[in-house]
Amino acid sequence: MRWYFRAVGAKRIIAFIVLALFVIFFLGPLLNLLILAFTGRWNYPDVLPHEWSLKWWTFVFQQEDIANSMGLSFLIAAIVTGLSIVLCIPAAYAFARIRFPLSRFFLFSFLLTHAFPKMGLYVSIAVLFYKLGLMNTLAGVVLIHMINVLMYMTWIPTASFRNIHAAQEESARDVGAGPFLVFRRITLPMAMPGILVASIFTFLNSLDEAQGTFLVGIPNYKTMPIVMYSIISDYPAYAGAVFSIILTAPTVILLLAAQRFVSADVMASGFQVK
Amino acid sequence: MSIQLSIRQLKKRYKTGDGVSDISLDIRKGELITLLGPSGCGKTTVLRSIGGFLDPDAGDILIEGKSVLGSPPEKRPTSMVFQSYNLWPHMTVYDNLAFGLKIRKMSKPAIKQAISEVLELVRLPGMEKKYPGQLSGGQQQRVAVARSLLLKPAVLLLDEPFSALDAKLRHEMREELREIQADSGLTMVFVTHDQEEALSISDRIVVMNKGNIEQIASPQDIYDHPETLFVAQFIGKMNFVKGVADDRIRIGGLSFPNAQAHSGPVSIAIRPEDVILNDAEGQGIPGILKQIMVLGHYAEVSVELGDHGTIRGFQPREAVKSLQPGQKVTVHFAKVLTYSEG
Numbered sequence: 001m002r003w004y005f006r007a008v009g010a011k012r013i014i015a016f017i018v019l020a021l022f023v024i025f026f027l028g029p030l031l032n033l034l035i036l037a038f039t040g041r042w043n044y045p046d047v048l049p050h051e052w053s054l055k056w057w058t059f060v061f062q063q064e065d066i067a068n069s070m071g072l073s074f075l076i077a078a079i080v081t082g083l084s085i086v087l088c089i090p091a092a093y094a095f096a097r098i099r100f101p102l103s104r105f106f107l108f109s110f111l112l113t114h115a116f117p118k119m120g121l122y123v124s125i126a127v128l129f130y131k132l133g134l135m136n137t138l139a140g141v142v143l144i145h146m147i148n149v150l151m152y153m154t155w156i157p158t159a160s161f162r163n164i165h166a167a168q169e170e171s172a173r174d175v176g177a178g179p180f181l182v183f184r185r186i187t188l189p190m191a192m193p194g195i196l197v198a199s200i201f202t203f204l205n206s207l208d209e210a211q212g213t214f215l216v217g218i219p220n221y222k223t224m225p226i227v228m229y230s231i232i233s234d235y236p237a238y239a240g241a242v243f244s245i246i247l248t249a250p251t252v253i254l255l256l257a258a259q260r261f262v263s264a265d266v267m268a269s270g271f272q273v274k
Numbered sequence: 275m276s277i278q279l280s281i282r283q284l285k286k287r288y289k290t291g292d293g294v295s296d297i298s299l300d301i302r303k304g305e306l307i308t309l310l311g312p313s314g315c316g317k318t319t320v321l322r323s324i325g326g327f328l329d330p331d332a333g334d335i336l337i338e339g340k341s342v343l344g345s346p347p348e349k350r351p352t353s354m355v356f357q358s359y360n361l362w363p364h365m366t367v368y369d370n371l372a373f374g375l376k377i378r379k380m381s382k383p384a385i386k387q388a389i390s391e392v393l394e395l396v397r398l399p400g401m402e403k404k405y406p407g408q409l410s411g412g413q414q415q416r417v418a419v420a421r422s423l424l425l426k427p428a429v430l431l432l433d434e435p436f437s438a439l440d441a442k443l444r445h446e447m448r449e450e451l452r453e454i455q456a457d458s459g460l461t462m463v464f465v466t467h468d469q470e471e472a473l474s475i476s477d478r479i480v481v482m483n484k485g486n487i488e489q490i491a492s493p494q495d496i497y498d499h500p501e502t503l504f505v506a507q508f509i510g511k512m513n514f515v516k517g518v519a520d521d522r523i524r525i526g527g528l529s530f531p532n533a534q535a536h537s538g539p540v541s542i543a544i545r546p547e548d549v550i551l552n553d554a555e556g557q558g559i560p561g562i563l564k565q566i567m568v569l570g571h572y573a574e575v576s577v578e579l580g581d582h583g584t585i586r587g588f589q590p591r592e593a594v595k596s597l598q599p600g601q602k603v604t605v606h607f608a609k610v611l612t613y614s615e616g
Contacts, residue, residue, distance in 0.1 A: 173346070
């Protein structure tokens with residue numbers, strides 16, 4: 001054994017220990033969640049359950065409001081993502097290409113919604129929503145979700161558009177493409193990694209949003225995170241585990257699918273001050 | 275030869291005060307014209323106006339006799355090669371080259387044929403499947419040139435296309451461009467701030483300064499007969515001394531014919547190769563030899579001429595063998611260029 005450690009070197013061993021701790025810290029809870037979700041019977045001092053079963057899964061899927069909430073969550077997340085793409089991509093393009101007065105200020109204003117305690121912001125928005133009749137409506141929930149994601153959806157694509165050089169768009173004009181074709185065939189595909197990252201962020205953020213939905217959507221619009229609260233308080237931890245996995249699964253799947261587009265610098269360039 | 279491109283009284287002012295005023299220029303079919311000048315002289319403004327990327331304030335641009343001012347870039351019979359970032363990184367070389375041809379509804383086999391031929395021409399055969407990121411800077415510029423050639427433009431515009439490349443490669447690319455131009459007979463407008471580049475590739479050079487044309491002439495004429503003081507300063511190496519004009523041009527004890535009928539104080543420009551070095555007893559302006567630098571097949575000498583400052587001259591290497599720095603010499607000029615003061 002000693003020869004091995006000597007060959008590897010102290011630095012590598014420390015790096016390995018740090019990595020191991022990191023993995024345990026991140027994957028440990030997930031593993032625990034997986035075990036809990038498939039547990040049939042488990043008495044406390046034992047390391048592993050006595051019986052494995054899918055009974056909590058069937059239980060969770062039999063709860064009508066849970067199935068509904070899942071459908072609702074994905075519906076809302078899809079609407080929020082779609083709407084914010086339609087709204088923010090043109091805005092991002094404008095921020096990247098057009099020099100207008102106070103553009104920096106406007107770009108930074110998207111940070112404002114993240115600068116205050118969320119609950120305070122939501123309560124004041126709720127007051128406004130009451131007057132406009134948006135409480136307990138789908139539109140209200142979608143709006144409150146969008147407030148959260150405007151920043152990602154504008155900043156990251158803005159950086160992507162900025163990284164496209166004027167000469168690249170002008171070359172396309174030069175060889176015969178009109179402005180619309182240039183945007184569709186050159187600009188948009190080149191900015192796609194950033195737009196994709198921002199969209200995934202938006203989708204996941206909407207799927208996970210609880211505070212605002214709780215305030216605006218109750219009682220008719222209970223999304224997964226809202227139902228989660230009641231499940232955790234009303235049912236055993238096993239049901240909570242099953243539900244957590246259902247909530248986590250889209251994140252993992254989407255991030256894996258996006259891995260080939262997502263590089264850390266796409267994200268990072270969205271948050272550079274230029 | 276017929277006029278391919280005609281620029282008439284082109285005007286453009288930017289808020290910064292830069293721009294061009296009253297540029298007129300006729301370019302013949304098959305000619306390679308260089309717009310040469312320091313940065314901010316307006317050469318790129320002229321080029322971008324021809325390509326349609328800029329709207330001039332006044333004037334007209336005619337290609338093959340028809341005004342193109344109302345047309346956007348995609349409708350003009352021009353094609354532009356930019357300094358950098360010509361290519362689209364998400365497309366292969368083939369797709370980069372085919373983009374314009376597909377818009378022109380060319381058939382697929384014809385596109386394939388044309389692309390393989392043009393890649394041969396720019397010395398990148400078989401590179402169709404590569405992505406721009408896999409090519410070197412020089413190869414990327416070749417692809418950009420190829421893309422423009424494929425479209426068979428009436429005028430090919432080149433905006434400092436080789437300035438981002440290293441010196442050796444730049445030299446090669448110039449030669450290749452010249453060959454392509456000779457073979458294809460394309461009319462080209464080439465923008466550069468590099469006078470060596472302009473002198474080596476152009477049929478005619480347009481020297482620009484502060485938004486105006488200083489001189490339009492062949493490289494040889496520009497070098498031998500710079501019309502203005504600016505051109506004399508900008509092109510090649512040059513010595514400047516002060517002189518006085520009456521019936522003749524006088525510098526110190528020397529005098530030259532006053533062909534242009536100058537009078538009063540004048541600036542006199544002398545090419546280093548026109549500086550003649552004599553020993554202390556010879557005819558000419560007396561001075562002290564300060565430095566001798568042997569530069570391969572010739573030597574550069576600098577001579578201090580008292581009130582006239584220091585003059586640099588090129589001498590054959592054999593001629594400087596007997597010379598020593600610090601010795602007294604006299605200087606004479608084979609040829610002088612004279613410019614009125616102010």
